[in-house]
Amino acid sequence: MGHKLAISKIENVTHDVRQFTFEKPDGFEFTPGQAAEVGIDRDGWRDAGHPFTFTSLPDWDQLQFTIKIYPEHDGLTEQIGTLKEGDSFIVGDPWGTIEYKGKGTFIAGGAGVTPFIAILRMLRDRGELSGHRLIFANKTEADIILRNEFDAMPGLEVIHVLSKEDKDGFEHGRIDKQMLQRLVGSTLEKFYVCGPDEMVESINGALKEMGADPDGLVFEE
Incomplete structure (x- = not known):
């Protein structure tokens, strides 16, 4: 079962990329470079299971995703493009093979x-x-x-x-x-x-x- 996390802030980064910030659950840990399987709190999309990478740092009070929106695609990123502050992501546990290993x-x-x-x-x-x-x-x-x-x-x-x-x-x-x-x-x-x-x-x-x-x-x- 994923964490249901309400969006506290949405910012435009480019013409088709948005930054989503939301509260971090107690005890939620990840390392820079890791991602999580993500859905959104809408019928048919809660188990969407698309991976997005955390762009916040582990010591921040908030979690953050930076996501490219594809309005022409009939999929999760098109749905994410319609989200507003107060709507919720469903975020799974962190995973990923990209981690810092040296200069x-x-x-x-x-x-x-x-x-x-x-x-x-x-x-x-x-x-x-x-x-x-x-x-x-x-x-x-x-x-x-x-x-x-x-x-x-x-x-x-x-x-x-x-x-x-x-x-x-x-x-x-x-x-x-x-x-x-x-x-x-x-x-x-x-x-x-x-x-x-x-x-x-x-x-x-x-x-x-x-x-x-x-x-x-x-x-x-």
């Missing part, structure tokens, strides 16, 4: 950045961001989730990649082996990869070809 590069595609939000916030609060890199791929500049927050993180190298716009200050195209060789340099570090399945598979393959330790690749399995 390295985070590579994300679109909403795939969400497991990294809490990890990077944790490192920021500890003053341990120096030596980390975020390579963040999106279609357009308007699609970049929490851009201002990432760009302001002290010590974090942020590289934005746009596939559908060619603009000054941004990498253009898709993240492939050639781009990684140019941006990463040494592969003697951890690599955290999250995004569409095809992207994750392609990037992991390129990193292995470049000499990255397969055991140093962290992704949702």
Whole structure:
């Protein structure tokens, strides 16, 4: 049985991404990078079981999800897009295979950045961001989730990649082996990869070809 949690705050992050904040139940514990199976308190959707990553930190008084809304899809994210403050999520127990394992590069595609939000916030609060890199791929500049927050993180190298716009200050195209060789340099570090399945598979393959330790690749399995 999941926890029924009322939404206390909804904020727009981009044109199609919203941040949902709600009260954390007593004793609820998770680690940065973990997700939970989520439904909403509506008939037919309480057991929807879609995974979303916590973007809050474990020591916060609230829980938070940052969710991309797909109004054209006939599914849970379309329903979530119609929620208002006071409506409720049904949140299961935390799980997940993405966790922080040491200094390295985070590579994300679109909403795939969400497991990294809490990890990077944790490192920021500890003053341990120096030596980390975020390579963040999106279609357009308007699609970049929490851009201002990432760009302001002290010590974090942020590289934005746009596939559908060619603009000054941004990498253009898709993240492939050639781009990684140019941006990463040494592969003697951890690599955290999250995004569409095809992207994750392609990037992991390129990193292995470049000499990255397969055991140093962290992704949702």
